[in-house]
Amino acid sequence: MSEDFNFVHSLEPERYELTAPPAYHFDVDRREFFRFLGAGVLIVCVLKDARALQESGAKQGGTSLPKEIGAWLHIGEDGSVTVYTGKVEVGQNIRTSLTQAVAEELHVPVETIHLVMGDTKLTPYDQGTFGSRTTPDMNLQLRKVAAAARDTLIVLAAAQWQVDRKRLTAADGKITDSESKRTVEYAALVKGKQLTETLPADDPLIPAAQWTVAGQPLPKVDGRDFVTGKHRYPSDQKLPDMLYGKVLRPASFGATLSSLDTQEAERMPGVVVVHDGNFVGLAAPSTEIASRALSTIRAEWKSQPQISNKELFDHLKKNPAEGSGPTDSPFRHETGSVDKAFASADHRLQQTYTTNYIAHAPLEPRVALAQWSGDDLTVWTGTQRPFGVRAELAQAFHLPEERIRVLMPDMGSAYGGKHTGETAIEAARLARAAKSPVKVMWTREEEFTWAYFRPAAVIDVSSAMRKDGKITGWEFHNYNSGAAGIPTFYDIENQRIEFHPARSPLRQGSYRALAATANHFARESYMDELAHLVKMDPLEFRLKNLKNERLRAVFEAAARKFGWEQAKPKDHGFGMGGGFEKGGNVATCAEVAVDRKSGEVKVVRLVTAFECGAIVNPDGLRNQLEGANIMALGGALFEAIEFADGRILNGRFSDYRVPRFSDVPAIETVMIDRKDIPSAGAGESSLLGVAPAIANAIFDASGVRLRSLPLVPNGLKIA
Amino acid sequence: MANVRQLNVNGHIYTIEADADASLLFVLRDHLDLTGSKYGCGEGQCGACTVLIDGKSRRSCITRVGDVAQKQITTIEGLVQGNRLHPVQQAFLDEGAMQCAYCTSGMIMTAVSLLNAKRDSSAAEIARSMEGNICRCGTHPRIVLAIQRAAKVMNDSKQ
Numbered sequence: 001m002s003e004d005f006n007f008v009h010s011l012e013p014e015r016y017e018l019t020a021p022p023a024y025h026f027d028v029d030r031r032e033f034f035r036f037l038g039a040g041v042l043i044v045c046v047l048k049d050a051r052a053l054q055e056s057g058a059k060q061g062g063t064s065l066p067k068e069i070g071a072w073l074h075i076g077e078d079g080s081v082t083v084y085t086g087k088v089e090v091g092q093n094i095r096t097s098l099t100q101a102v103a104e105e106l107h108v109p110v111e112t113i114h115l116v117m118g119d120t121k122l123t124p125y126d127q128g129t130f131g132s133r134t135t136p137d138m139n140l141q142l143r144k145v146a147a148a149a150r151d152t153l154i155v156l157a158a159a160q161w162q163v164d165r166k167r168l169t170a171a172d173g174k175i176t177d178s179e180s181k182r183t184v185e186y187a188a189l190v191k192g193k194q195l196t197e198t199l200p201a202d203d204p205l206i207p208a209a210q211w212t213v214a215g216q217p218l219p220k221v222d223g224r225d226f227v228t229g230k231h232r233y234p235s236d237q238k239l240p241d242m243l244y245g246k247v248l249r250p251a252s253f254g255a256t257l258s259s260l261d262t263q264e265a266e267r268m269p270g271v272v273v274v275h276d277g278n279f280v281g282l283a284a285p286s287t288e289i290a291s292r293a294l295s296t297i298r299a300e301w302k303s304q305p306q307i308s309n310k311e312l313f314d315h316l317k318k319n320p321a322e323g324s325g326p327t328d329s330p331f332r333h334e335t336g337s338v339d340k341a342f343a344s345a346d347h348r349l350q351q352t353y354t355t356n357y358i359a360h361a362p363l364e365p366r367v368a369l370a371q372w373s374g375d376d377l378t379v380w381t382g383t384q385r386p387f388g389v390r391a392e393l394a395q396a397f398h399l400p401e402e403r404i405r406v407l408m409p410d411m412g413s414a415y416g417g418k419h420t421g422e423t424a425i426e427a428a429r430l431a432r433a434a435k436s437p438v439k440v441m442w443t444r445e446e447e448f449t450w451a452y453f454r455p456a457a458v459i460d461v462s463s464a465m466r467k468d469g470k471i472t473g474w475e476f477h478n479y480n481s482g483a484a485g486i487p488t489f490y491d492i493e494n495q496r497i498e499f500h501p502a503r504s505p506l507r508q509g510s511y512r513a514l515a516a517t518a519n520h521f522a523r524e525s526y527m528d529e530l531a532h533l534v535k536m537d538p539l540e541f542r543l544k545n546l547k548n549e550r551l552r553a554v555f556e557a558a559a560r561k562f563g564w565e566q567a568k569p570k571d572h573g574f575g576m577g578g579g580f581e582k583g584g585n586v587a588t589c590a591e592v593a594v595d596r597k598s599g600e601v602k603v604v605r606l607v608t609a610f611e612c613g614a615i616v617n618p619d620g621l622r623n624q625l626e627g628a629n630i631m632a633l634g635g636a637l638f639e640a641i642e643f644a645d646g647r648i649l650n651g652r653f654s655d656y657r658v659p660r661f662s663d664v665p666a667i668e669t670v671m672i673d674r675k676d677i678p679s680a681g682a683g684e685s686s687l688l689g690v691a692p693a694i695a696n697a698i699f700d701a702s703g704v705r706l707r708s709l710p711l712v713p714n715g716l717k718i719a
Numbered sequence: 720m721a722n723v724r725q726l727n728v729n730g731h732i733y734t735i736e737a738d739a740d741a742s743l744l745f746v747l748r749d750h751l752d753l754t755g756s757k758y759g760c761g762e763g764q765c766g767a768c769t770v771l772i773d774g775k776s777r778r779s780c781i782t783r784v785g786d787v788a789q790k791q792i793t794t795i796e797g798l799v800q801g802n803r804l805h806p807v808q809q810a811f812l813d814e815g816a817m818q819c820a821y822c823t824s825g826m827i828m829t830a831v832s833l834l835n836a837k838r839d840s841s842a843a844e845i846a847r848s849m850e851g852n853i854c855r856c857g858t859h860p861r862i863v864l865a866i867q868r869a870a871k872v873m874n875d876s877k878q
Contacts, residue, residue, distance in 0.1 A: 091819025091856050219815055226820035227808040227827060229755020229795035236754035244749070287745045288738065363759050363767055363821040363855050412757070412821030413855055444760040619815055623858065627818055630857030653764035653853065661846035664859045 033196075037074045037082070040190040041152055043197050045070040045145040069124040070141040073102070073149055079173060079187030081106065081113045083145075086126025087138050088118035088384060089410040090418075092683050093620045094134045096221045097214075100617055101139045104214040105146035105206060107170040108186070110221065118386040118408035120401075128385035130416060130510060132582040132681025139616060139679060143205055152197050156189045208614035208675040215673075217619030234382035234411050235367040235441050242369070243272070243283035245430040245440035246294040249450060250278070252646030253506070255301035264296040272434040273297075281426060283434040287441075307505050308644035313354050313458045316480045319503040328501040331483035336494030338464075341473025345464030347533055352460050353522035355481065355709040356640035357453040357506055359651075361658060364412025365447035370427035371437040377404045381424045382411035389421035396425045397432075415631070416510035417451055448651030453641055454511035455504060457481030459522035464494075469534045471545050478519060480504060485516025485581045485688065488523060490545040506643060512628075513684040516581045517635065517691065521709055524577035524692030528699065538576055538696065539564055550611055550674075551580055554587040557670045558609035558689075562589035571596060572604065573701025577692030583680025584612040588629070588689030591665075592697040599715030603633065603663075603694060609670040610686055613677035624682045625669045632690035634659045638713045657713075723788045728753065729797025739785025744768045746784045747794060755795035755824045759853065766852030769825040769832075770794050776832035778851075795824035798831065806876075807831050810869035811862070818856035826852050830866045838870040 033042060071085045083102055089095040095115050103110045116122050118129075150170045157175040158165035167178050176183045208215065225231040250257075260280060262273045270285040271293045280299065284290035307315050322330050342348060368381035377399065383389045386406040394401045406424070423440055431438040442450070457480055464473030473494040478486055480502035487497060499515075511517075531541035539559050546552055555578055568574060571594050578587030591605040606629050615621055638657045642649040650656045691709055699705050702718055721739040725732055728751060737746050742761075747753045747770070756779055759767035763778035770779045771793035798805040804812070807830045817823045826849070833840070833848045840848065845866050846859070854862065 091821075093818065217815075219812060220817065220820075223812045223815075223817070223820075224804070226817055226823050227795075227804065227811050228799055229753075229824045231820070232754065233757075233821060235758065236748075238752060238754075286749050288741045288749075361855060363765065363819070363853065364757070365759075411819065413819035415855070441758065444762075444765075623815060623818060623861070626860060627857030630859060631855070652762060653760045654762055658853060658855065659857070659859075660853065661849045661859050661863070664846070664857075667860060 034194045038076050039192055039194055040074055040076045041149060041193060041195045041197070042072060042074050043145050043149040043152065044072045045141045071124055071138065071145055073142070073145045075149060075153075075186055075190050077187060077191050079112060079185060081108055082116060083113065083142060084116045084123045085138055085142065086118060086123045086387065087134050088129045088386065088408045090129065090384060091413045092134070092624065093220060093617070094129075094138075095410065096218055097135065097617045097620055098139060098142055099221050100214045100216075100218050101143045102146040104211055105143045106150050108173045110213070110218065112173065117410075119405070120386050120390045120407075121405040125387055128388055128419065130384050130419065132584070132684045135612075135616060135679050135681040136583060147205055148197055152195065153186055153189055156193075157184055160184070160189070208679075214616050215614070215618070218617055219619075232409055233364055234369070234380055234409050235364055237369045237380045237409065237439065239369065239371060239437040242437045242439055243285060243430075243434050244287045244290045245281060245283045245427055245438040246290040247426050247440065248280035248294060248297055248299060249446065251301035252303040253306065254646060255303040257299060258302045259300040261298040265293040268293050268296075272430070274430055274433045276429065279426075279429065281430050283430045283436070283438045303646055306644075306646040309356065309640070309642050312356070312456055312505070315505060316456065316458050316502040321501050321503040323501065330501055331486065331499035333487060333495065333497040338473045338475055338494045338496045341464040341494040342462075345472060346467040347465040348462065349465075349530060349533060350460070350462040351526055351529060351707060352458065353518075353525060353707045354459070355457040355518040355521065357456045357508065357643075358511070358635050358639040359448055359453055359641055359656065360415045360417030360451065360511060361448065361653075361656065362413040362415060362417055365442040365444060366418065366423040366451065367439065367441040368424040368427040369437060369439040370424065370431040372428070372431055375399065375403055377428055378407070379404070379424045379428060380407045380409060381421070381427075382414070383408055383418050383421065383424070384414050384416070385419050388419065389424050392421035393424055393428060397428065415512040416514070419510055420452070422450070444653060445651050448656065449648045452507040452509035454517075454635075455481040455508040455515065457515065457518035459518060461522055461526045463492075463526070463530065465530060465534065467534070469531070469536050469541055469544050471530070476523070478515065481518045482515025484514035485519040485579060489548055489551055489580050490527070490542075491547045492545070506641070512631070513581065513687045516579070516684070516688055517632070518709070520577065520579045520688040521691040521695070524579065524689070525695050525707065528575065528692070528696040529705065548580070550585045551578065551587075553672060554578060554585045554609040554611055557672060558587040558589045558607050561609065561668060561670050562591075562605075562607040564589060569593075571701055573697040573699065575693045575696025575698070575700055577689040577696060579685075579688045581685040581688060584610065584682055584685030586610050586685050586689050588693040590690070590693035590697040592694060592701055594698065594701040594716060594718075596702070596718055599712075599717060601637070601698060601712045601716050603637070603665040605666045605668075606690065606693070607668045607670070608686065608689060609672065610682065611672035611674055612680040612682050612685070614675045614679045615671060615673045616679050618671065621671055621682055622669055625671070625686050626667050628683070628686035629667050629690055630659050630664055632687040633663060633665075635709060636691035636694050636711060637663070638710045640710050640713055721785060723784050726751070726784070726788060726792065727790065728792045729794060737784050739783060739788075741784050742780055743770070743782040743784045743787060743792070744779040747779060753794050753796050757821055757824060759822070759825075764851070764853070765822070765825070766829055767822050767825040769828040769852070771828060771832055774832070774835055776829045793828075795828060798827070805831065806872040807834065807866070807869040810865040810872065814861045814865040814868060816858055816861035816865040818858055822852060822854045826854065826862055830869065834866070834870055834873055838874050840870070842867065
């Protein structure tokens with residue numbers, strides 16, 4: 001990997017994540033902690049190193065806890081272990097993988113561990129659950145916390161028995177003296193104690209090669225609650241006297257209210273109507289009455305003409321919007337001399353690729369339940385950023401954050417689509433007027449229309465190449481969708497890579513893998529075009545231009561498992577695509593079958609090889625890889641948001657096609673376990689190879705080169 | 720407006736007060752606090768709300784409560800016998816056939832209905848029967864495996 005490559009990656013902005021609020025300073029008296037948690041041992045993981053901590057005067061044993069806390073863990077007098085983290089569970093199964101990490105280091109059975117997640121009152125500040133950061137950051141922090149807890153217990157046992165701590169070992173919730181064979185349970189050791197330890201910085205972790213719990217498959221820790229319907233998602237939360245809220249949506253994006261008649265709704269028993277500026281909403285005793293009341297409201301809206309998806313790509317190139325915010329700051333990388341490389345090239349090729357807006361469509365739409373008690377506000381909501389939602393609420397209601405508590409029960413998925421707090425604000429506004437708790441659950445149509453979309457992209461790629469297939473110059477321009485995954489991992493001496501922010505006609509934001517999907521689609525499709533230009537095998541061509549060992553390994557592993565060299569049936573095609581993002585290396589091979597008469601394209605087979613360092617939960621990882629392949633299939637083949645004049649035209653499941661059972665091909669995964677490399681997340685990078693692999697396979701089968709996502713929303717036209 | 724006053728759900732007779740035109744899903748969720756059945760689309764397209772009416776799967780979101788007042792309704796909460804999971808529930812656990820699991824109760828109810836009628840379906844036939852249920856996390860292959868596993872268990876135990 002070249003130095004430039006590393007440099008570019010370290011600077012890569014996490015676009016479309018809303019700006020984080022200032023670092024939260026947690027200031028809790030440790031005695032209060034034990035009042036709340038009960039006696040026992042409390043281990044706190046501090047984000048600063050131990051030396052900096054000492055210099056700042058925060059010492060263990062004092063009454064106040066250090067401020068920059070990542071996570072904490074409490075062992076109670078009954079031996080139960082409670083772990084507090086600001087991360088949230090959205091289906092990626094981190095409740096399970098983080099539990100494994102703690103079980104591994106603390107040497108306790110998995111069943112004794114409970115995780116409190118994403119509760120702004122109880123858990124340390126966390127920016128949000130996105131960017132594949134949970135495994136590299138929180139997993140490591142919790143392992144350190146758990147290891148420190150284990151050491152503290154050993155010290156306690158050594159003191160109790162007056163023996164050298166080196167004789168003592170921890171296993172299965174007990175400390176054992178290897179000489180006298182005495183044992184003592186953790187529960188007995190912590191009885192009556194109120195002991196706080198901040199994390200010793202040099203505490204050694206168990207190397208991945210010696211893991212016994214981590215590294216093994218572990219089923220979802222609370223799986224039974226999910227198969228019995230017992231688990232309460234955000235949408236299942238309920239309070240006494242709770243009302244059901246609905247919001248009147250504008251006729252189009254950006255429309256303003258010009259007239260309003262709510263009389264009939266107001267006359268309905270139990271219905272409370274709120275009109276505050278452009279916000280019109282109501283609360284009612286049931287969903288059914290709320291819907292009926294909403295339908296009686298007469299409103300007129302003033303709208304501006306807006307573009308449709310037919311003019312989209314032209315619009316994005318013609319409407320730059322450079323700024324300095326998190327969503328509109330440009331990106332530019334230049335190395336060597338691209339112009340010279342082009343001047344002396346044997347082959348030059350210029351191509352343009354596009355991707356449409358797509359929707360996350362999490363199966364559980366946005367929902368929030370808000371309750372006021374005087375000026376104190378509590379909100380249960382489905383979000384990847386509970387602390388971010390708290391900040392939004394504080395701003396909306398002019399309240400200090402200390403008066404607001406946001407809780408995030410494990411929710412029905414998000415995929416990057418639930419970073420914002422609009423539903424929480426709506427519920428809180430209605431609850432304040434109704435003087436009762438109010439739950440607002442968006443309909444599917446609202447979720448499709450008023451959430452945000454994965455950004456659309458126009459990508460121009462050109463390159464200079466020698467006769468023998470060595471690429472010497474590379475120029476890559478992304479308009480609108482973002483800089484994630486924009487650097488090329490191929491070894492090319494002369495590069496000019498730019499991201500050009502644009503004025504998006506639709507509200508856009510984070511989506512699993514961000515812009516990396518569009519950038520990989522363009523780059524890997526283009527690589528296939530280059531390979532055909534010099535009549536080389538696409539795998540051989542990639543390897544010729546690729547030095548990075550981890551990437552070479554996944555491409556070769558995928559090709560081997562797939563049988564890249566094998567003969568294919570008539571009208572079947574093979575294609576590959578892969579890349580690198582957020583610590584994960586991925587390569588996917590696809591086999592498609594094309595029906596030349598009907599134009600139907602069927603993905604027959606996907607083989608994905610993946611490597612993200614040491615594997616924490618092999619079955620959890622495999623589940624993520626399979627899921628990512630299937631989710632990516634939708635955006636690759638047929639998902640696209642259609643819009644015109646500020647309205648979404650296909651905002652329901654009967655109009656917006658998502659992958660269903662019959663779309664799912666045979667999926668095989670190859671997981672490369674690199675125990676010598678720290679674990680990275682897998683939820684995002686695993687999607688990247690699918691779209692280009694399918695596009696390249698369609699070309700192989702039919703000779704038709706498709707350069708826009710989705711590839712075949714209406715089937716394939718073969719001239 | 721006609722009202723519904725009684726509903727037979729999971730073997731219990733519930734006394735309710737609901738408009739006959741109300742959606743069964745919201746009566747289950749709002750009135751009876753049986754929240755295992757989920758809202759996903761409101762148009763019978765995603766299957767998250769699936770319940771059994773007299774043993775057959777039905778989309779509760781587009782079912783008028785008035786149409787099922789005299790019938791036996793089974794929701795995900797009614798599948799457990801004592802403390803024992805239904806073989807389909809157990810199979811979903813054994814195959815790890817879920818991520819966020821929001822679709823899971825609808826998937827299980829649809830599968831129970833399928834297996835009540837037929838237990839020797841091929842993987843392709845199972846996939847066809849499950850076509851109306853959406854999983855956005857992409858656990859489809861595991862769900863098919865879970866249904867095959869449950870079919871085998873139910874056949875062996877002649878349930």
